Amino acid sequence: MMWKNNLLKTLRSDYMKILSEKFGHDESKQLIDILIESFFGYSKVAMALNPDIRLSESEILKLHKAVKELLTNKPVQYITGNTLFLDLELEVNRSVLIPRPETEEFVNLIIDKEKSENLQIIDMGTGSGCIAIALKKYLPDSKITAIDISQEALRLAKRNSEHHQVFIDLLQIDILNPDSFKSLEPFDVVVSNPPYVTEHDKKLMQPNVLDYEPHSALFVKNDHPLQFYEAILQFCKTHLKVDGRVYFEINEQQGENVLQLIESNGFHQGELHTDIHGKNRFATAIKKF
Ligand code: GLN
Numbered sequence: 001m002m003w004k005n006n007l008l009k010t011l012r013s014d015y016m017k018i019l020s021e022k023f024g025h026d027e028s029k030q031l032i033d034i035l036i037e038s039f040f041g042y043s044k045v046a047m048a049l050n051p052d053i054r055l056s057e058s059e060i061l062k063l064h065k066a067v068k069e070l071l072t073n074k075p076v077q078y079i080t081g082n083t084l085f086l087d088l089e090l091e092v093n094r095s096v097l098i099p100r101p102e103t104e105e106f107v108n109l110i111i112d113k114e115k116s117e118n119l120q121i122i123d124m125g126t127g128s129g130c131i132a133i134a135l136k137k138y139l140p141d142s143k144i145t146a147i148d149i150s151q152e153a154l155r156l157a158k159r160n161s162e163h164h165q166v167f168i169d170l171l172q173i174d175i176l177n178p179d180s181f182k183s184l185e186p187f188d189v190v191v192s193n194p195p196y197v198t199e200h201d202k203k204l205m206q207p208n209v210l211d212y213e214p215h216s217a218l219f220v221k222n223d224h225p226l227q228f229y230e231a232i233l234q235f236c237k238t239h240l241k242v243d244g245r246v247y248f249e250i251n252e253q254q255g256e257n258v259l260q261l262i263e264s265n266g267f268h269q270g271e272l273h274t275d276i277h278g279k280n281r282f283a284t285a286i287k288k289f
Helices: 008-023 025-040 044-049 057-071 076-080 101-113 130-138 151-163 227-239 252-264
Strands: 082-085 088-091 120-124 143-148 169-172 187-192 240-249 268-274 280-286
Touching: 008 025, 008 044, 008 057, 025 044, 025 057, 025 076, 057 076, 076 082, 088 130, 088 151, 101 130, 101 187, 101 240, 101 280, 120 130, 120 227, 130 143, 130 151, 143 151, 151 169, 187 227, 227 240, 227 252, 252 268, 252 280
Parallel strands: 120 143, 120 187, 143 169, 187 240
Antiparallel strands: 082 088, 240 280, 268 280
């Protein structure tokens, strides 16, 4: 890859050409504009208004390295180190999943239903903290606890919560180890987007996900696809108040099985909700005991 000169406009179109062999025209344009805005702060409008912007040598090197990384399937969010979740800018790195659009829908579903004040809410498997921070922003009177097994994820979630000036009680807890729940008080609402992709589904996944995102946040064994939901419902038996609500993001193939699990554990009003693609993506239930 060579650059003819240091004019941003020219560099942009050269790199777009290089990227479009792999990503096609539209995605390449998006990618290069994300890099330019994130690295140098020039929006598309700023570039259009200032066609003479030039980059320094070190800036060109930075852009060059990023384009090379994109060509290895590295997600652009891990290259820039940030992403947008709803209207929140969040830092991300390879210790956490890049928040998905369906998880934005998940948060919208929760805030649609949970209007009351002073709720105690726990987010189990928080990763970047996206769900917990968004809930605190939209339900500011609630007290949010967020747990994760990964210390690195918790450190990142802490930075994200500080950046947005919200307090989240972040704790290192393994959902699969009930001994670690003991110190927690009961909650009004339990929410979780746990790992739910089976090894079968793995074959259908893109290299940008498989090669870069944390497998511990994504995958479950074929023979135990609901492992995390089982553990969370056990947690709810002891740590969700009577009339408390459970919200799950789920694997679209597992809707009926999740409902069955909810019912066989004695929870009420098990219900599936679809995402914008019409897929069963969320499950909700109430505890009456
Ligand atoms: N929806 C994510 C994906 O398909 C998976 C999220 C999860 O495992 N909780 O990549």
